[in-house]
Structure formats: structure tokens, C-alpha cells
Amino acid sequence: MRWGVAERALSGQDVSGDGHLVCTRPGGGILFAVVDGLGHGGEAAAATTVALATLNTHVSEPIVRLLNYSHDALKRTRGAAISLASFDARHHSLTWLGVGNVEGVVLRDTFRVQQSIMLFPGVVGYQLPKLWAAETLLEPQDLLILFTDGISRDFLSEPNIGGSPEFIANKICNKYSKPTDDALVLVARFANAGT
Secondary structure (H helix, E strand, O other): OEEEEEEEOOOOOOOOOEEEEEEEEOOOEEEEEEEEEOOOOHHHHHHHHHHHHHHHHOOOOOHHHHHHHHHHHHHHOOOEEEEEEEEEOOOOEEEEEEEOOOEEEEEEOOOEEEEEOOEEOOEEOOEOOOOOOEEEEOOOOOEEEEEOOOEOHHHHHOOOOOOOHHHHHHHHHHHHEOOOOOEEEEEEEOOOOOO
């Protein structure tokens, strides 16, 4: 398992409202989280900090419950969009979902989209719909890419972006970040899935 992340704050801002978390889960799993605090600047960053701390505290919980904990914790902030992906090494699978507009894809075979994350409308901390998670089976070398709305989806039209997850994340962020928002992209390669 290798992963990398690239991000940048909106020009003129000292902090970014986008953030990420990668941590182990019981049983050898890994949680990937990308959070986009509403708006930008200090208040967006504060919401993201609360969300990431909550996710880290409750990392052993199922991901739907993680979003419910985050919703409760974010009620005194401006709220956030959050996408979560939980990798299960035993079953070579990814359980994932999101609320808001943090997108996610699993790419296979020269950057072809294999699956997309199930996104629910709403704002974590303000309006949370009834949630359920989807499961995606993985193959060796599959890429998970989670990205905030500060990244243009146009990168998905590229036929292939080779290299390490960190290289891919930096290339996407540098080439496809929008000048009007914070931007973050997280890339993970499941090199050992299926072994």
C-alpha cells in the first residue's frame, strides 16, 4: 500500500479548508478520509480540523457511523463535505461513501474509471441524509483517488498518469487545481490487493 497527497490553499489565504486523514483500522484495514470545510480560510480550516480529529478518535467504527459522529461534532462549525474509503486487506475491497462534493474514483488499466464513490447530498454538520456505504472489489495496482471540488475532473480524461501515488497527486494538483478554491487530491495504490 502506497499513498500520496497534494494540496494548496486558495491564493491569498494562510490556511486551506481542505484536509485529509490516512490511518490504520482494527484488523489491518486503512481509512482514507478527505474533508472540505465549507468556504475557505480560517473557519473552513477549523471545521476540517474538527472533522479530522473526530474521525481519528472513532477510527474503529464503521464508516457510516464515522460520518454520524462527524455530523454531531461539526454542528457548531460551518460544516464540511466528507468522503471516506475504508480498505479491507482481508477481502481486497474498499467500502466507501461521501456527503457533499468530495469525489472519489477507483482507476484501473491505464487510468480507466472502474468505480465512482457514492455521494449523498447534504453538508456534514448541517444536513445529513440517510446513509449507506458501497463496496468495491480491488485488483492489484488499482488506484483510489479522492479529490475536493478545487480539482477539475478533467484529469480523468488523461489516458495514463504513471508514477508513484505522490507523483500522480502532485501532477493532478499542479495541472488541474482551480484558481477559485482550495484544492486537495489523495492517491493510493493497492499494490498488494489480491496477494
